[in-house]
Amino acid sequence: AGVSVGPDGATHQAIEDMAIMRVIPNMVVIAPADVHEARKATLAAAKYDGPVYFRLGRSATPVVTTPETPFEIGKAQVMYLRDAAHEQTVGVVVTGSLLFNAIKAAEELNAAGIGASVLHMATIKPLDTEALLSFANEHKTLVTVEEHQITGGLGSAVAEYLSSVRPTKIARVGVKDRFGESGEPDELISHFGMDVPAIVAAAKEVIG
Structure with missing residues (x-):
């Protein structure tokens, strides 16, 4: 899934699949971050x-979790915690293989004086609304990150929920209403604005 299918191009790149699957009644949607999480998610499924x-x-895919990292369908996890000393704060909500990029971006932001944390939502549906609300309450703004169209996937799910309980300023990182293209995976992640610099830039912009 996603643009990281690479040279096969738009005909093989699923960048709208989460949106399609989210609207199917009773469907659980999971995007594991790496090999360890994929194995645990398979056993849970x-x-x-x-x-x-x-x-x-x-x-x-870069390995971020370990065999001991907990996994439960419908549960999110904080994978990187911000420096509490920073006054400006931003929460990065991510799903799937871009977790690695999100953590690297958070490290850069903290080094630059912006308190950034990372919440990994391996399950997009059902959404862990309790964890999301708690995470939002701890940060002034949010950035969602997904290897998917910004419409209908994680960013939409996060915005839909928070709009009804805690209106929050959100920047969405992902494919912005475009078709896929051919290229190497890393080139495409950068081309479509989902690499570490793009996440850092989105965080700084949403903070204002």
């Missing part, structure tokens, strides 16, 4: 009584 959609990529 085997025990789950209902349909589950997995979002997996083809290219090599």
